[in-house]
Amino acid sequence: MGNSRVPKSGTPRAAAPIRRWESGALAHAVSDPFGQGPLPWLRGSEHYFDDTGQVVPWYLDHAPAPGARIPAPRSTTGPRTADDVHQQIKGFTSTGAAAPGDSLDFHITVDPPQQFSVDIYRIGHYGGDGAAKITTSPRLSGIVQPPPLTADRTVSCHHWWLSWRLQIPSYWNTGAYVAVLTTMDGYRSHIPFTVRDDRPADLLLLLPDVTWQAYNLYPEDGRTGASLYHAWDEDGSLLGESDAATTVSFDRPYAGAGLPLHVGHAYDFIRWAERYGYDLAYADTRDLHAGRVDPTRYRGLVFPGHDEYWSVPMRRTTEQARDSGTSLVFLSANTMYWQVELSPSPSGVPDRLLTCRKRRGPGKAALWREVDRPEQQLMGIQYAGRVPEPSPLVVRNADHWLWDATGAHEGDEIEGLVAGEADRYFPRTQLPEHQSRILLAHSPYQDGDGARRHQETSLYRAPSGALVFASGTFAWSPALDRPGHVDTRVQRATANLLDRICKRD
Template identity: 80%
Template sequence: MGTEQIRRWESGALAHAVSDPFAQGPLPWLRDAEHYFDDGQLVPWYVELGSGQSRSGLIPAPRRTGGSPKTADDVRGQIKGFASAGAVAPGESIDFRVTVNPPQPFGVDIYRIGHYAGDGAAKITTSPRLSGLVQPGPLSAERTVSCHHWWLSWRLQVPSYWSPGAYVAVLTTDDGHRSHVPFTVRDFHPADLLLLLPDVTWQAYNLYPEDGRTGASLYHAWDDGGKLLGEREAAVAVSFDRPYAGAGMPLHVGHAYDFIRWAERFGYDITYANARDLHAGRVDPSRYRGLVFPGHDEYWSPQMRRHATLARDTGTSLVFLSANTMYWQVELAPSVSGEPDRILRCRKRQGPGRPLLWREQGLAEQELLGIQYVGRVPEPHPLVVRNAGHWLWEATGAHEGDELTGLVAGEADRYFPRAPLPEHTDRILLAHSPYHDAGGVRRHQETSLYRAPSGALVFASGTFAWSPALNRPGHASPVVQRATANLLDRICKRD
């Protein structure tokens, strides 16, 4: 595969976009160049259908001294970077390690994701002018790629007054190339809801560098001729000490951002952390009425599962807004320099040994979720409403058998009669949606809700399309918006 072809792709698109029709999701600071298609019409993503231009003006134009910004790629590495931590608390610092080719000054604009009157994000601060240099090439050992040896480029001291949330550092060179580094500002103060960003799954899909030679994820690697190889030749371990491929944003990140924008628009009391915080035991579930898993969250360590199960069993509700959750079991290990949880390991199907699917170890994901992964959905299908008299569908206008267009997409879950169910006092399936898989076999998706003996509610949407239906232009569904509000209001005990 030639250089020119590889360079056209952004993070994950080369290998995975076909399995996620929502892919990275729109980024508000790219609004001059990024568009989506709606009924064949080219529309800037930030324009809500029927509205005019962005209203609030909270997003200034990104710095640009060399014309319109251009997305950096992994072949030339015009500008690429990563952060020293996935999450940081107000008052702490976070380090950015950045390579710039050719060497030249660059700057960093920090954005916070949110509703912001429809803009989707707001610029919070800007770095001083920084000197960019070409960092050493990535190190690779048995397909594990790491840039832990890069020099420090900029240290951000996070002010104590910053709001917790999902943040993105936008890196821009003087000649107008741009890349991104996502991070979380976490806060464990009591709140109604704790949102957990799925950074473990994001890293599993990261093919950096997507250069036809060096990069590897838990799905793919390259052979000597630049051919993309499959899982049996992929990495067994991947490092968090490296940029994300292409534009620098993880695949599936848009799912989480869609939920954030919607939830902040309606004023839910939310604080933020990430999957590695759950793994490390930093989450005290007694401080929250619910834990929200807003996006594709496929890779779980035993510690993550244990802590989520403890949350449910002590009365904290769980909300899973995607599909294919908790499918692979993984381990997190220290980096070569001893930093905890900087290496993600998952052997998958390589070599002999015990299987690493949770369900193959007698620990079906259905025992926590209420449903579990069935497969990919090659083309979007309608989500078919079931048990329309249930309170989840109240005031949505949905009736039994109604079809919500395009809301079974990407991947799907369903109830498996032969797999164990969780203990529950009541349980219901709220959608039963037929579709055909890539082989033409008729299958179905289901949406699940149950109440645990502790009183906790556990909801699983069973489709990739639920979070985008909350806020994504061209995909938003008033039915899903109202149903999600019904669920969260009950969890938060709103009147």
């Protein structure tokens, strides 16, 4: 998915019309060719035809060729996606992950004011549907909430009124959920949330909500919104990192359709893992930060998607997990790159503000490797750079048990599996202590300047006996269950890994 832009209707200023950006796609689309990923239970009603007559799914960021007709919706009867200029319906929850028996507070704005409903879906395999509807709210009264508050590019909606309180029944399964908001006149938006509990399980899945928020450009209105990557100037031009926010708030909706940019990576893993019956518990990375995760309850911690922003407590708990015998599975690349801090909201709610100073201002460096704690000391490899065009993953050490029954041979190429961003082993950087260590792929690719680079996939066994796997590519999770990207070799290799972890082999 490229850095494409679709003109938006409506002109808040007399200048050129505000362009349409969906769900932070502009912020980082070049380095995530998978975008949000398919949400099959919502796909049907919003397909567009591009200028060649091809059908383009609603979740792709699409721009017509210069001078081409803007494609019209294939169907005008289904729900339409709300946007950040008109704010037809947008919302967020004022708490992080919640447990069965807890309540979840939704803060929602509706313009024009009208009734709306909330359908709650749980992500899973569900016979290929990708999710199942769990419940529907009563009809709710929608109001236009006050404009977001901004201070030093930090955008917050913590002053929005409560719209609906969901009491989570004790019998609900833990998991990744999505609230689908729909107005009476047919506009739709989404709010992701997590239901967690403290029961022991084979695997704990950690949803990367800290990284999701770092990329959130809400509101993508050409004026107000800001992420840790972008903000706008007075003319509606998009500014880069040096002018972006240093602090972003969880008290705001996600941009565009209301789904985080990288949410699809986690959903791909969930659909696949639940299909094959793995015993999963769920939590957010803010739970890891806040000390609500006891790693001794699990045989492995799984980080399924792009998980770039880590606090000191997140790393400390994860290292303690490894050192106590709990295995770690990193299924993406560019993990634990930036060091961040979490702080309370203005009203005192913990962990509602995310700060990353990057390379600006006073204070310590924000890259883990610049404070002498490189990522490789935990994962065995670390971030190497972006991959402009998907490249094959080249199998190495094919006689290792990870590749058992995959059909993969030494030097085989798995097409398109090195994509988005890549990690590799850095010889001059300290490795973690290990009983054994192996690289399971060594894959050449060209960077944006045409220079030859390479990606690597790593596995090591810590002195505690814990296994630590790092895929070293964005494309691993999509290869598990993303239509058009599934690879049976990656599915089998992942099963080999998780089976060993679950059996403590």
